[in-house]
Amino acid sequence: MDESAAVAHVLRRTTFGPFPGRVEEFAGRGGGDVIDTVLGAKALEPATPVFDEDEDAAASGPVGRWLKAMADPAAGVHEKLVWFWHGHFTSSHDKVDTWELMWQQHTLLRKHAMGNFRELAQAVTVDGAMLQWLDGAGSVADAPNENHGRELMELFTVGRGIYTQQDVKAAAVALSGWNVDDHGAVSFDPDSGNRRAVELLGRQVISARDVVDVLCDRPETARFIAAKLHLFLVGQAASEQRLGELAAVFTQARLEIRPLVEAILRHPSFLEARYTRPRYPVEWVTAALAVCGITDVAKAFETMTGLGQSPFYPPNVAGWPPGNRWIAPGTSVARAALAVEAPVIAEIADASDPVEAVFRRAAIYDPTPETRTAARDLAFALRREPRQAASALLALAITAPEFTLA
Known part of the structure; x- marks a missing residue:
């Protein structure tokens, strides 16, 4: 694999880039060195957002703060793992009462993203947003809600196939007693919580901590x-x-x-394993906006949402599904639209070789013959209209398989 292509591959998978110029910074270094760098990158700490329930996409809001962190060239694997855990331990602002609770959970995921899974699972199980999302808040031992326990096992820890309905009931009993008040404060009420040992997967449990320990030991x-x-x-x-x-x-x-x-x-x-999965909308949009020179958070959120993925808004407790649905042909028009009037059009139009300029900007160092031929034909056909050619080449690059796949 070409050195630049290897660097771009690592950055696509481990960050939300590569952003323009980033691959060139690793000149003379192989994929292994880049892995060292992204693993060693310092965890970012976004500023506390402004919590406005009516402004989802404000630059100073939770979405804006997170998208800015994703788009930071200094971000490494840690930032990518924050996104991964959000799709694993899901909660959605659609059901959770406040942005404060969603941000508290985000901070929790950020703290443990590269830490210990048991500690992460312990913390998120009694997190306010999760308690609301999975109906664990207000659950009482005498008549517990089973949703929290079932999803904790099926989607967050052991997966399907090893637990029974009786295990679900036992987990629900042991997880009961937690409440979230009107101010978002989480508390445990001993009077409504569990006081007796119940059997979960062959072990005795009483509390939420016991449940998580049993599951993490499996x-x-x-x-x-x-x-x-x-x-x-x-x-x-x-x-x-x-x-x-x-x-x-x-x-x-x-x-x-x-x-x-x-x-x-x-x-x-x-x-x-190159180009073996789609770049999911949040990944693709973050990279594509950088290629186009767009920094508008509202535009990023709007485009992600249009493609079916929005931070803090997973569709259900299972999160966003993997698979090729994310690169369906019908999405190409929406993707290409970012190139219309993009701020970098003049820069590409003025380049001595616009095709190579746009490929380099999009970190496409191993274009297929088909992609390269399509770009050259396009540049030739529009050679008398440099700005139009630049816009078309930009649209081609960000919709090409080499950019839409990771």
């Missing part, structure tokens, strides 16, 4: 999380042998997330 949890992270970072499902290796790494590290992520990124399959 070998299925290590496999479930390893499989999901591998799919996200490598773009394809791990083989049974590879999954066993990763689960062992995760277990031996006592569910520390960083060793698992590092094991995935440093395996040869990571560099080999």
